Amino acid sequence: MTEWTAGHKLRSVVLVLVLMFTGPWPARAQFVSPCCALLVAGLSSIQSALTKVVGGGLNQILGVDKAMQQFQQAVVWPQNLINQARGIVAALQGNFNQIQNLMKIPINSATLPVSQQLEQILLSHNPNQIAQTSGAYTALYGPIPQTTAAAPQVLNIVDMTDAAAQAAMKRAIEIDALADLELQAANQLNQSIQAAAPGSAPIMEAEADAWLIRANAYTQAATADLIRLRSVDLANASADIKMGAANTTNLRQALANLLQHQ
Amino acid sequence: MQVLVYTIFFATLTWLMMTVQNRRRVVAVTLAGVMVVTLVGAPPSAQAQIGILGAIQAVLNVINGVIQTALTGINTVRTAVNNLQQLVVWPQQLINQARAQITQMIGHYRNLMRNIFKINLNSTTLPAPQALEAIIRDHQVGNFQALTAMFANNYGAIPVVTSASAGDRAISDMDDALALDNLKTLKAADQATDIELQSADAIENSSSQAAPGSAPFLTATAITSAIHAQALTQKLLAAELRQEAARIAHRNTLRKENASNTTQLRGVLLNLLQHQ
Numbered sequence: 001m002t003e004w005t006a007g008h009k010l011r012s013v014v015l016v017l018v019l020m021f022t023g024p025w026p027a028r029a030q031f032v033s034p035c036c037a038l039l040v041a042g043l044s045s046i047q048s049a050l051t052k053v054v055g056g057g058l059n060q061i062l063g064v065d066k067a068m069q070q071f072q073q074a075v076v077w078p079q080n081l082i083n084q085a086r087g088i089v090a091a092l093q094g095n096f097n098q099i100q101n102l103m104k105i106p107i108n109s110a111t112l113p114v115s116q117q118l119e120q121i122l123l124s125h126n127p128n129q130i131a132q133t134s135g136a137y138t139a140l141y142g143p144i145p146q147t148t149a150a151a152p153q154v155l156n157i158v159d160m161t162d163a164a165a166q167a168a169m170k171r172a173i174e175i176d177a178l179a180d181l182e183l184q185a186a187n188q189l190n191q192s193i194q195a196a197a198p199g200s201a202p203i204m205e206a207e208a209d210a211w212l213i214r215a216n217a218y219t220q221a222a223t224a225d226l227i228r229l230r231s232v233d234l235a236n237a238s239a240d241i242k243m244g245a246a247n248t249t250n251l252r253q254a255l256a257n258l259l260q261h262q
Numbered sequence: 263m264q265v266l267v268y269t270i271f272f273a274t275l276t277w278l279m280m281t282v283q284n285r286r287r288v289v290a291v292t293l294a295g296v297m298v299v300t301l302v303g304a305p306p307s308a309q310a311q312i313g314i315l316g317a318i319q320a321v322l323n324v325i326n327g328v329i330q331t332a333l334t335g336i337n338t339v340r341t342a343v344n345n346l347q348q349l350v351v352w353p354q355q356l357i358n359q360a361r362a363q364i365t366q367m368i369g370h371y372r373n374l375m376r377n378i379f380k381i382n383l384n385s386t387t388l389p390a391p392q393a394l395e396a397i398i399r400d401h402q403v404g405n406f407q408a409l410t411a412m413f414a415n416n417y418g419a420i421p422v423v424t425s426a427s428a429g430d431r432a433i434s435d436m437d438d439a440l441a442l443d444n445l446k447t448l449k450a451a452d453q454a455t456d457i458e459l460q461s462a463d464a465i466e467n468s469s470s471q472a473a474p475g476s477a478p479f480l481t482a483t484a485i486t487s488a489i490h491a492q493a494l495t496q497k498l499l500a501a502e503l504r505q506e507a508a509r510i511a512h513r514n515t516l517r518k519e520n521a522s523n524t525t526q527l528r529g530v531l532l533n534l535l536q537h538q
Contacts, residue, residue: 004280011279014292019272022299024264035314042318049325057333064340068347076352077475085479088468092483095461099454099490103497105403107446109410110439111420114432119439122504140432141515150521158521161514168507172500179493179500186489193482201478208485215492222499229506236513 077198089194096190100183114140122169125176133173137166157239164232171225178218185211268302275299352474364470372463379459390415398445401452409449413442433512440508444501454494461487 005012073079110119118136121129144159189211193204275295282288348354384399386392394412397405420435465484472480 008280011288015276015279018275018292018296018299022268022296022302023272024268039314039318042315042322046318046321046325049322053325053330054333057330057337060337061333061340064337064344068340068344071344071348071352075354075357076347076473078473081471081473081476082479085468085472085476088464089479089483091464092461092487095457096486096490098457099494102403102450102454102457103494105446105450107406107443107450108439109442109446110435112432112435115436115439118436119443122440123443137511140436141511142429142518145518145521145525149525150518154517154521158514158517161510161517165507165511165514168503172503172507175496175500175503179496182489182493182496186486186493189489190483190486193479193486196479196482198475198478201482205478205482205485208482208489211489212485212492215489215496219492219496219499222496222503226499226503226506229503229510233506233510233513236510236517 093190127177130170133170168229175222182215271299271302403450447501
């Protein structure tokens with residue numbers, strides 16, 4: 001090979017030149033290539049577009065989001081004011097406990113066995129004792145007279161009045177028991193409110209509203225029974241006048257008859 | 263692959279150059295070989311450059327088109343939400359105005375109402391009623407025994423066994439007991455009312471400094487206070503029911519006794535007339 005090269009220098013040079021100019025040599029540094037310059041310019045455009053369009057747009061959104069976050073933390077849900085409100089809720093729990101304890105103070109005052117028994121039932125706050133109310137009531141206020149012992153109208157009035165009085169007493173026991181449960185529920189709600197988040201507190205508020213509506217309904221029921229009782233009392237007063245008039249007429253007639261017979 | 267093909271053709275060209283003897287053939291082989299290996303070795307560069315530029319332009323189109331439109335849209339929406347929150351839902355000015363109004367209402371109403379509620383209602387003139395009136399209005403629950411004693415001072419004790427019938431004594435005892443029960447309940451209720459007013463003041467004070475996010479706590483606890491107030495009202499109504507029931511029961515007992523007495527009187531009169 002070396003001998004042939006030495007003998008054919010021109011051919012060797014031609015071969016070398018052909019190899020140099022036509023060989024698929026690996027690419028050299030790109031920046032010296034015109035196509036690479038185009039690539040660089042293109043990538044620069046992409047970078048510029050990313051920086052201005054995407055980066056700029058995202059920065060604007062970030063700015064708005066930061067403003068929203070700052071506004072919500074400082075104005076809408078400031079942690080210190082939320083903690084302060086929770087503190088008030090906890091402080092009010094103490095007030096609620098005091099009210100509950102006040103309502104539990106014994107107030108019994110009767111001194112005689114019969115009245116003590118009725119009073120104990122009336123102040124029991126226990127609906128299971130309602131059934132015993134009538135017995136204790138009759139023991140204290142007496143039974144309805146025998147049918148031969150009074151006029152039917154009087155018997156009706158006496159029965160109606162006893163019934164109204166007993167119903168009111170039974171309702172009083174019910175209302176006391178319901179009020180105890182309401183106080184218990186209100187305390188439970190208040191404890192839940194202390195542990196609530198600003199977003200869950202309105203849920204507890206809705207539950208408390210429902211309890212308040214219920215409590216209003218019970219108050220109305222108690223008021224209704226009180227009005228019923230007073231209606232019966234008013235009707236009794238009216239009946240007394242009616243019976244008094246009838247009795248006076250009868251007496252006048254009897255006296256007239258008596259005088260005529262003499 | 264291209265390098266392998268080029269190597270084969272270049273090796274063939276070299277072999278031909280080495281083997282060809284005639285000078286004219288050498289020139290022919292050289293020209294033909296140069297043409298062939300040039301074709302084999304030339305890379306498809308022009309085609310590749312056009313593809314890169316197209317791709318870059320496509321990316322730029324996406325950035326300047328879809329992405330820019332989307333980001334502008336998001337920014338518009340977020341700005342609108344921010345404005346809605348700050349100008350419509352929670353405007354700082356109206357929040358401050360609400361707080362100021364609460365403070366103003368505290369200043370205007372609280373002491374005025376407190377002073378009205380503190381006006382002394384006592385009206386008795388004699389020592390015994392004065393003592394009873396004072397104790398039933400003192401809002402205290404630790405002096406029930408004194409209350410019972412003062413009640414007895416004013417209204418007397420239950421008749422002794424020999425002074426009245428058992429029924430009358432029992433009814434009198436029940437009337438006194440329910441009156442005393444209710445007076446005790448009212449003392450407790452008066453104290454509970456004071457506590458409720460304290461609760462209302464505390465909630466109102468906090469409301470004057472509250473934020474939209476802390477107000478739900480105050481609202482919720484105010485409602486639980488209202489439930490307590492309702493329960494207290496119910497207990498007072500229950501006391502009134504007991505009292506009214508006892509009152510008409512008492513009257514009804516008198517009606518029963520009257521009926522019984524009338525029947526007895528009628529019997530006596532009939533007997534009297536028959537004997538004449």
